[in-house]
Amino acid sequence: MSAGVNLKELAAELKLSPSTVSRALNDSYEISEETKKKVVSMAEKLNYQPNPFARSLRENKSKTIAVVMPERMSSFFAKVIDGIEEVTQQHGYHLLVYSTHEDVEREKKIVNLLMNGRADAIVMSVSSQTSDISHLTRLHDRGFPLVFFDRICPDIPTTKFITNDYESSFEGTKHLIQQGCRKIAFLMLSKELSITKERYRGYLDALKSAGLSPEPSLHITCAHEEEKNIEAIRNMLLSKERPDGIVSSVEKLALATYHAVKRTDIKIPEDLKIISFFSNLSIAGLLTPSLTTITQPAFSIGEECAKMLIKKLTKPRQPDLPNQVISIPSKITIRSSTIAV
Amino acid sequence: MSAGVNLKELAAELKLSPSTVSRALNDSYEISEETKKKVVSMAEKLNYQPNPFARSLRENKSKTIAVVMPERMSSFFAKVIDGIEEVTQQHGYHLLVYSTHEDVEREKKIVNLLMNGRADAIVMSVSSQTSDISHLTRLHDRGFPLVFFDRICPDIPTTKFITNDYESSFEGTKHLIQQGCRKIAFLMLSKELSITKERYRGYLDALKSAGLSPEPSLHITCAHEEEKNIEAIRNMLLSKERPDGIVSSVEKLALATYHAVKRTDIKIPEDLKIISFFSNLSIAGLLTPSLTTITQPAFSIGEECAKMLIKKLTKPRQPDLPNQVISIPSKITIRSSTIAV
DNA sequence: TATAATTTCGAAAACGTTTCCGTATTTAAA
DNA sequence: TTTAAATACGGAAACGTTTTCGAAATTATA
Structure with a gap:
């Protein structure tokens, strides 16, 4: 050396x-x-x-921000990090990136490790298993700068960045109804998550305002292995209560649906219409038929998280991060999977 | 705080x-x-x-490894990082992750920043623009632990992890020929890259051993915007020298090909067969028709990179990282896009 | 019993910065 | 001309560890 x-x-x-x-x-x-x-x-x-360590030791700051998220293999999270990096890099900040792999134990371990000051701040999206949030409240109570995005903790009084989950889901569901769907399924990650709660609420309200009633057997929660998801969806599609529309609140389950459909003789959009929260636009257009999407502004979300933190960290006497939820709207792109026939 | x-x-x-x-x-x-x-x-x-900084200052090591790669929105790189994280986390190491966005100037800046010792080692995959490698040789000459993966620098005497690019490409091309293709196109990233050189060589040798000769107009180099790629491929598909087979050396261009084909009345696999280096298996099976893939062992590559570095960093008197290329074989999965009709 | 070795701990230096404090010199104010 | 302020720099402390060196107390050896 x-x-x-x-x-x-x-x-x-x-x-x-x-x-x-x-x-x-x-x-x-x-x-x-x-x-x-x-x-x-x-x-x-x-x-x-x-020497960065001498400097960090003396100044008590590391010029480093930690990003903790549930998975890497998702274009949504990848884009968020790109957005974060875009602004942090301009200010000379470095990025420690951690994946919890949707495992709350790993999340706790990571968060506890970060408590020693290795990073000046954390931007975080919680795992689907996270219900006990004591590790995060402890962090926040210590005055550690912390922002959430997408999968937020509503009970922690800090700044959170999300998309308009409720409205997007409402509009997406409404779109299906307008296209003639009457039995609409809802696919989701863990019910604990802020995003599923909001999106579920939007879905339910849209049903209600159309005079439709939800059918519990059409609400599917995500399992860990893709194959299980595919089979669960396939079973639903072949069941007595088979849906004529699907709102998927997460990219992964939209893909699983396409896999499931492939194993049946169901036709999209003739027999089944589907709309999904989805970030990988190139893929959405390539699916057969192309997928109607609700696209979250991933890059912007990342940028906003970073801007907020940079301001807090670089300006001299900044107040605590305000307890607010900042929503950046998603965009619905109608493609073939929801065309009325 | x-x-x-x-x-x-x-x-x-x-x-x-x-x-x-x-x-x-x-x-x-x-x-x-x-x-x-x-x-x-x-x-x-x-x-x-x-306090990690006091410790780092005193011990002159940071328990941090930096990963520098060309892009985040790629399942290959995402899986590699997952593999790296899997082993580094077990040893208490942290991961600084940087994306160069295929920009050699950003790459240089990042590498120069890392020269100050913020990380104990770097695992790196160079940008498609990188031809001058002085920033990397300088790093290595200083004794900085450095390993490459996928897009390597052959001239820097350290350990590199790749897949069997030549053989996979050879076998993939051979497969197309066996399925009846006679005019086979080759899609690639920058010609500077180690992987395109090797994969191109495999492609050429397979052509030669079948008595076929390469056609320069069928060799397409990747542009920066997806739309340009799609149009370039479409033009090729409609040209006089239109190919009946495509070897794509990179995931992105396989997707661009599907987009391009959509804008013509060409049918895969009837009129055109395609095989591609591809990491997102779930997507490969979902494309219409499903895509025959050469799958690189991304996770394993990441693991091996990390194991090598951890050994170097944690064992007391380790020699320099050996100048060797370690190859982990890819797996070819035949799907509908190359079925003979 | 006297000496050597072992066990167990403390004082202080060192890592490389930044910053508090002090001071000599120069410039401005009275 | 005398005093006050500004300018430009050096010495040394401080950040929180680890580790070198030393030494006291205990145990083993002769």
């Missing part, structure tokens, strides 16, 4: 004290322009790189 | 010196079992969390 010069050596080379060099590099007003020039040019010549 | 006790305060509480407490917590042989118990239990009681 190579050394590289440190501040003391750089100072010796310049015949200046370390304090002066440090101040010169940090553009302090106490240093003359002349010596600043000298210091900067020598620093470049010797390729001086400040 | 909350404090939490530090070592000195913990020591004061125990009426011991900081050095003793430190040694007790690190299970040093110099400390009696009795005081170890006391220290550990008090540490738990006060929820003592060692």
Whole structure:
């Protein structure tokens, strides 16, 4: 491992004290322009790189933000992180990224590890197993900057970024009804999740306002293995109460539905219409038939999370992150899977 | 922000010196079992969390590994990172993740930032623009632990993890030929990339061994926007030299091909057969027709990268990372897109 | 019993920054 | 001309660990 010069050596080379060099590099007003020039040019010549740990130790901040999310293999989360990175990188921040794999125990472990100050803030989307949120409240109670996105904890008084889950789901369901559906299924992740609650509520209200009543056997909760999901959906599709429409509150289950349909002789959209929350637009257009989607503004959500945190972390005397829910609307794109025939 | 006790305060509480407490917590042989118990239990009681920066500064290591890759929105890279995380997490390492967005300037910036020791090692897959590799050689020359995967730099003498690109491409092309294709196109990312070179070579050799000759107009290089790719492929499909088979060396271009085909009346596999390097298996089976794939062992590649680095970083006197290319075979799964008709 | 070895712990240095404090020199104000 | 303020820098402490060195107390050896 190579050394590289440190501040003391750089100072010796310049015949200046370390304090002066440090101040010169940090553009302090106490240093003359002349010596600043000298210091900067020598620093470049010797390729001086400040030690981030010494700096973190002294300043008590790491210039690092942690992202904790349930999975990586999802275009939604990938885009959110891209959005976060876009703004944090401009401010010289680094990103620690963790996947909980939908496992609350892993989530707890990660959060507890992060409590030691390795990161200056956390942006988080909870696992589908997370119902006990004591590890997160503890974090927040300690004054640790924390924002949520998508899968939020409503009870923790901090800033949360979501899409208009209720309205999108309502509109999506309404769209199915307008296209003639009368028995509409709802596919979801764990019922604990904020997003499923909201989307479920939107779905129910849309049914109600159309005079339709929900059918419990048409409400499917996500299992861990894809194959199980496919079979559960297939069974529903072949059951007595078979639906003529599906609202999927999560990308994964829309794909599982297409798999399930492939194993039957059901035709989309003739026998079954489907709309889904979905982020991978390229794929949505490629499915047969192409899928009507509710697209969440993933990149923007990431950007907004990051902006909020950067402001909190870089401005001098910022108040706590306000207890508010910021909603960025989704966009419904109608494709073939919901065309009335 | 909350404090939490530090070592000195913990020591004061125990009426011991900081050095003793430190040694007790690190299970040093110099400390009696009795005081170890006391220290550990008090540490738990006060929820003592060692400051990672003080530790990093003192020990000159960060327990952090950086991952630098060209994009996040790819199931291949997502799976690789999952694999890396799987083993690093077990050893208490953290992951800094960076996306270059296929931009070599961003890649350089990131690599230069990492030179200051924020991470103990880097696992890297270069951008498609990367031809000048001086930023990477400099890193390696300084003795910085560095491994490559997938898109490697052959000229940097360190460990690289790839799949059997040449053979897979050869076999994939051969498969098309066996299914009756005679004019086979090749879709690729930048020609600079190790993977395209190898896969292209496999493709060419397969053509040659079948007595076929390559047609330059059937070799398409990836552009930045998806739409451009789709149009380029569509133009090729409608040109005079239209192919009856396609080998796509990258997932993105297989999807672009399906988009392009949708805009013509060409039928897969009747008029055109296609095979592609592809990681998103669920999607591959859902495309119409389902796509014959060459699946890289993404998760394993990630695991192996991490294992190699962990060994280097945790064992006491390890030699430099050996200059070798480790290949983990891909798996070809034949689906409908290459069925002879 | 005297000496050597072992066990168990403490004091202090070190890691590389930033910043508080002090001070010499120069410039402005009285 | 005398005093006050501004400018430009150095010395040293501090951040929270780990570890080197040393030493006291205990145990084993001669």
